[in-house]
Amino acid sequence: MKLSLTVLTVLILAMFSTVSMATHRGGLNACLSAASAIKEGYYAKLEYLTVTDRGSEVYEIEIHDKDGVEWELMCDIAKGTIYEIEREVESAADPLFKSKMKVDEKTAAQTALALYPGKLVHTEYEIESNGAASYEFDIYERPGVTYKVEVDATTGEIVEITIEKWDIGRETQK
Numbered sequence: 001m002k003l004s005l006t007v008l009t010v011l012i013l014a015m016f017s018t019v020s021m022a023t024h025r026g027g028l029n030a031c032l033s034a035a036s037a038i039k040e041g042y043y044a045k046l047e048y049l050t051v052t053d054r055g056s057e058v059y060e061i062e063i064h065d066k067d068g069v070e071w072e073l074m075c076d077i078a079k080g081t082i083y084e085i086e087r088e089v090e091s092a093a094d095p096l097f098k099s100k101m102k103v104d105e106k107t108a109a110q111t112a113l114a115l116y117p118g119k120l121v122h123t124e125y126e127i128e129s130n131g132a133a134s135y136e137f138d139i140y141e142r143p144g145v146t147y148k149v150e151v152d153a154t155t156g157e158i159v160e161i162t163i164e165k166w167d168i169g170r171e172t173q174k
Contacts, residue, residue: 030080031059035073038082041065045169049148049162058162062088062169072126086126092135092153097125100133103156111156112137112149121146125153134159 032043045062057077064070074084089097092105109120112135122138133153140146150159 027057027077027080028059031061031075031077031082034075034080034082035061035063038073038085039063039065039071041071043169044070045167047167048165050165052161052163060162085129086134089125089127092125094125096127096131097133097153100131101153103151103153105135108135108151108153108156109137111151111158112139112147115158115161116141116147116149118142118147126150138164 041063043061044064045060047060047062049058049060050056051058059075059077061073061075062070063073070088072086072088073082074086075082087096092098092101105123109123113120116139118139118141120137121140124136124138126134126136128134134150135153136148136150138146138148144165146164148160148162148164150161151157152159
């Protein structure tokens, strides 16, 4: 009887795991297709994230276009649709970023770290699709927990918080 229950439990877990993986894989295919329809180029990085304020799972797909411009497209895994496009620039000194910046990087980092104390391991400078500038800070807390805190460079307010579950690829070294 114990063996039968163990086998049944393993089969049920395997079935749910297979369904979950198929859904996840289907979401990835849909997201990559949606991203390719918006931006041509090569995929440099893929991150699997959870958006904290709504609990949704998303992929952040980094694409480098033929001109070397780095784009980040956020895709809702459940829907397979792109809901946000950001252009990454090299630094806060970039004219697109600097023209909107009223909050310096140190102050913005302090805001992010006050919310999520940890080790600041990476900073990105992003231009949103509406032209707004924002800092994105990767804050390492412990193995398996890296927060990505986006802070508006004009207002100093936190725009979005995600938790990185895994990534494939590399950050571009600037």
